[in-house]
Amino acid sequence: MPYFIGGAHVLKGASCDNCAKITSRFERDVSRDLWGDARIAYDAPSRRKKNRPKIMLMRDPYNQDRKLRVLPEDYPAVMIFYRMRKAGILQGLPETVDLSSTWELVTPTDTDKIERFTAKYGQRPIMSFKNVPDSFARLLAKVAYGQVLCSLDPDDFRPICVPYILGQKKNISYVVGGRWSYSEMKPGIGYEMRTNCIKFPGRLLIIVEIQIIPNNVTPTYHVLVGDVQGDEEADRVYKKIEATYSFDVTNTSTYKPVDDDVFHWMPSNWPLPAWTC
Structure with missing residues (x-):
């Protein structure tokens, strides 16, 4: 989890220099372009x-040549998130179907701070950010991959998400998605990550759930990180993962459908098609 989000989980020496350059670029897109003003305003x-600047400049909607000087602590900047539906691979869609155009921009709003700003500066605040959905989703995939490597060795599974992280495959919505509804707020938690798995006959799916700033109204995301082929290997890895939610659907007589609103990372159709990634 990146330090700029308050991340305290680090895999030392996890990237070669080339990969580190790639991941640092999309992390910079999120930290500076998407969340730059918010990170300054909320320290x-x-x-x-x-x-960091001591004064933030906000454009005047009534005078394009004028910039309003604002103290960072007064500025009610927004942290932009993307509200997503289930990843394409979990809907059984072909990899060519890009769902990113359906993602919605959402943000927690500090209405009290907006009102205080308006009273002090005599106008409503103007929010500025750069829309970087691809970089945001690749950041989620990178975090999810690192989360799985806290439980598994790299050779334990096939890393389906890695080509998307590195930009070798472009449709990141195929492996990254989210819950359309919002989870309950969890006070005192800065971020939350869970490793989940679903076990099928001959195959294990490894999925990570991520929520950033769950102490506010923010989306919950999922990433299909990888899979394991073969019953014996699937059994071994299934036991190795300390999963928050694990489902063994090899015995279809005992499987019961789950609430898709709660387990939003579960595949839509059973049994799964034979995916190729």
């Missing part, structure tokens, strides 16, 4: 806090 973690 989010940074390794360069001394370089």
